[in-house]
Amino acid sequence: MPTPASTAQVDVAQPETPVTPVTPGFSSTSPDETSNGNDPWAVFDSNASGGFSNNWAAQPEGTETGKTSSNAWPSGGQGHPQAYQGPDIYPYPCLIDLSGAEDDEWDEEWDDVKSSGGYAESEAGEGGAINRGGAHGSSMKIALNKFPGFSKSGPELYLLSKLPAKGTKLSVYTGEVGPVWAYPDYQLDCVVADPKKGSKMYGLKSYIEYQVIPTTTNKPVIHRYKHFDWLYERLLEKFGSAIPIPSLPDKQVTGRFEEEFIKMRMERLQGWMSRMCRHPVVSSSEVFQLFLSYKDEKDWKMGKRKAEKDETVGVMVFSTIEPEGLPDLDLTEVEQKCEQFNRFTKAMDDGVKDLLTVGNEHWKRCTGPLPKEYQRIGKAFQNLSSVFISSGYEGEAVLTDALTAAGKTYEEIAQMVAEQPKKDLHFLMETNNEYKGLLGCFPDTIGVHKAAIEKVKEADKLVAAGKITPSDKITMSKRASTMSYSLQAEMNHFHSNRIYDYNRVMQQYLEQQVKFYEMIAEKLRHAHGQFTTM
Amino acid sequence: MPTPASTAQVDVAQPETPVTPVTPGFSSTSPDETSNGNDPWAVFDSNASGGFSNNWAAQPEGTETGKTSSNAWPSGGQGHPQAYQGPDIYPYPCLIDLSGAEDDEWDEEWDDVKSSGGYAESEAGEGGAINRGGAHGSSMKIALNKFPGFSKSGPELYLLSKLPAKGTKLSVYTGEVGPVWAYPDYQLDCVVADPKKGSKMYGLKSYIEYQVIPTTTNKPVIHRYKHFDWLYERLLEKFGSAIPIPSLPDKQVTGRFEEEFIKMRMERLQGWMSRMCRHPVVSSSEVFQLFLSYKDEKDWKMGKRKAEKDETVGVMVFSTIEPEGLPDLDLTEVEQKCEQFNRFTKAMDDGVKDLLTVGNEHWKRCTGPLPKEYQRIGKAFQNLSSVFISSGYEGEAVLTDALTAAGKTYEEIAQMVAEQPKKDLHFLMETNNEYKGLLGCFPDTIGVHKAAIEKVKEADKLVAAGKITPSDKITMSKRASTMSYSLQAEMNHFHSNRIYDYNRVMQQYLEQQVKFYEMIAEKLRHAHGQFTTM
Secondary structure (H helix, E strand, O other): OOHHHHHHHHHHHOOOOOOOOHHHHHHOOOOHHHHOOOHHHHHHHHHHHHOOOOOHHHHOOOOOOOOOOOOOOOOOOOOOOOOOOHHOOOOOOOOOOHHHHHHHHHHHHHOOOOOOHHHHHHHHHHHHHHHHHHHHHOHHHHHHHOOOOOOOOOHHHHHHOOOOOOOOEEEEEEEEEEEEOOOOOOOOOEEEEEEEEEEEEOOOOEEEEEEEEEEEOOOEEEEEEHHHHHHHHHHHHHHHHOOOOOOOOOOOOOOOOHHHHHHHHHHHHHHHHHHHHHHHHHHHHHHHHHHHOEEEEEEEHHHHHHHHHOOOHHHHHHHHHEEEEOOOOOOOHHHHHHHHHHHHEEEEEEEHHHHHHHHHHHHHHHHOOOHHHHHHHHHHHHHHHHHOOOOOOOHHHHHHHHHHHHHEEEEEEEEHHHHHHHHHHHHHHHHHHHHHHHHHHHHHHHHHHHHHHHHHHHHHHHHHOOOOEEEEEEEEHHHHHHHHHHHHHHHHHHHHHHHHHHHHHHHHHHHHHHHHHHHHHHHHHHHHHHHOOO | OOOOOHHHHHOOOOOOOOOOOHHHHHHHOHHHHOOOOOOOOOOOOOOOHOOOOOOOOOOOOOOOOOOOOOOOOOOOOOOOOOOOHHHHHHHOOOOOOOOOOHHHHHHHHOOOOOOHHHHHHHHHOOOHHHHHHOOOOOOOHHHHHHOOOOOOOOOOHHOOOOOOOOOOEEEEEOOOOEEEOOOOOOOOOEEEEEEEEEEEEEEEEEEEEEEEEEEEEOOOOEHHHHHHHHHHHHHHHHHOOOOOOOOOOOOOOOOOOHHHHHHHOOOOHHHHHHHOOOOOHHHHOOOHHHHHHOOOOOHHHHHHHHHHHOHHHHHHHHHHHHEEEOOOOHHHOOOOOHHHHHHHHHHHHHHHHHHHHHHHHHHHHHHOHHHHHHHHHHHHHHHHHHHHHOOOOOHHHHHHHHHHHHHHHHHHHHHHHHHHHHHHHHHHHHHHHHHHHHHHHHHHHHHHHHHHHHHHHHHHHHHHHOOOOOHHHHHHHHHHHHHHHHHHHHHHHHHHHHHHHHHHOOOOOOOHHHHHHHHHHHHHHHHHOOOOOO
């Protein structure tokens, strides 16, 4: 039976058939294969309001890591100012230097960042990170100045642009819930899989390459982390003013256990790619299609060059958006909607961070003291059983066997408890972490829109001062209206995805929790049955 | 199907029908009625080897509490030196002064001990308690000197006694497992119930009185704690050399929550009484029968006086024991058996204390941080749901309702987790605590026997020195043999009861654990079902 939520979803963003789970690359792995005791959330900041990234603090300049990429973008490795990207940059408690081979790779290939002293840097950079966090909302102008394609001009670049828009237009329609993007009939998705160690320069440099298999062509393409990073930069540059582009995961971290780290990175790249695939504007873009389905090396290199020369970037992306047959919007109403959404994202950001904090503590307890306790209970039962066996009293084998079995059962439960978070809490954490990143992008997206509205409000003054013509004023108003439609489409896209994602992850979480408790009950029932019924 | 263990049990000690559970007075109470958050194990010494009582440290003299009882026994309130009686004298974290009424009662009635500064006294007395603990095993002679009826003479009082034994003899037979007591056809038991506040002196003094209902007569008699204590002193005095008489529970403590404290005391008095009822020698004694079924005040007072004048106490109790048609024992074999049993009780004592330590930590976790965590998870889900409701986006009621329900479910689970220890761990702890007390009595019981064997070994020398006659030597040897039969019967009684008790408590524990996990799974299954299936 279609529920109101699911109806709304189909209307705006959701495919008729379930999309590939956000993290299929990971969930297809048997949890038993993952090594035990590593807590990827161990370093989550327990202070919900202070859990900001220190991406920049740890890597203040793009060149610090010896990056010599051909990336011509002036902001270098700076990236999108996402206040909440965060703590997941240290997904493992122990950060160590990469192996020599990777260190080598590192200097030139920047697949990773040197991880020496990661924690120390993290702490040193905390002040800066918190300051940046404080920029959320109020000091938006600072953030805007850092915006790619936005540093010298505000939204007026687009509002007053004389350039005709090139290429196909991105449509905004009116759906049940308001303005929505035009969603494709077929929901694109892809699988990131099969990480392999590659090498070049006669084995001197090694790296990890992944297969990326789009559901459209089903033909795998090969990409390294640096290619994902390149894609991220392109998407950020092109769509960042209109669409929140969450940071790539794990840019600056590596773990002690390489295999575990690679698995986690792949899982997060998968999540990121799936989210990008789900976005109708992003997924239909030329650069994204290039990434997913380039034919050969030459095709890839040519496409890369073309994408890097794209001029419809920054606020100019709005020039490619067309509200189809929609009336110009009332500014006051738009402002109210934006304000509501702004409040909502802030509140959700708090809620998500709270859940992450609680989840992190729960993770620690479930993988640390709790299984140890069950183990000790198990040992105590078994120990008592051994003592009983030593009594020399005849006819207590049933009791001692049952007591030993009960003890072993509690040891098994200890193991189950320790491994459970990877089967359920992990996905809840990953989803919330993704949303934390996504929510961190909204202040900027909303900020661009706000600045545009302010400009339009000034239009009369500008006309009076002779700085723009009355015709310019009409154009500005029309274009601000396009920006508003775009923002509202994006809000609705966010909401429908949020409903889908949280419904899905909660179901998954509870399903696994049920299985977990049922299995414990079953084990204990069996242990119970071994005692004599009196 | 009768198992080897159950066969053995029936043979030596167990009734054909299950006896009343050790703690029926408590287990008949709905666990929901018990107030939440009190951890009766909170003060269990976490150091397994140092968890000794400071009964004496806190109350070095019987007179310190103003005790003016008519107890003529020279050792006063000193009690049986039970090294392991312990930590349960502070079953509640918060010790406070009794109410004024009880303080008054106290001076004269010693139903309780003044509890002011209970913890401080506990700590101050720790050294002494540990020293006493060290007496276990090696320095037995010190302990023997403190033994009631034993302080001036060793077992030679009995070994060389000229007195003919009076009254009925207690028989020892050979069962499947070796020497066993003669068990009655009908297993005596009793129920301790219905605690009521009584008062005297026109309400100036108040106390708690309990109904004690023996299963034989089904006629309730009324007793106060001080009567139980009187009974304990009598049993200890009369049987202490042959049979471990565990201390009465909770002699020196009261809790902050009077009702909770009374319930706990009643439960433990029940456990103590049931254990005494189960002992064929104790339960058939005149003093025990008096306690259970005195007819009226006069009957009680006369019986009391008679019991206090009983001369067949201390080692003389062996004169009432008759191994029926059993041959005299080989000393070396007896010594080996005793040594094995001694090692066993020591090992079991360690095992039991280990389980108590682990159980105590588990109790703390289950009633403290764990439910708090589930509560926080529940709140985080509900909080996120509230945020989602505020989105203004239509059609997400299914999600928000389900998310709220999931949050409430985790709050319910928190409550369940916090209350569960009272339903299962509690009984496991109580049983082990009882056994800790019981095991603490064995060093003395074994010690008396050991001293007798030593005396018999000296017999030749004594004859040579003309201190005893050759006929005395034969008597000594015969009587030491009786003591050995008695000890072996007691060992077998202990073993059969141990098998019964541990089988029972483990079954109960696991049954409740199964129910607990099943209920959680059921709750989560329901919560899961409220999300939209996609």
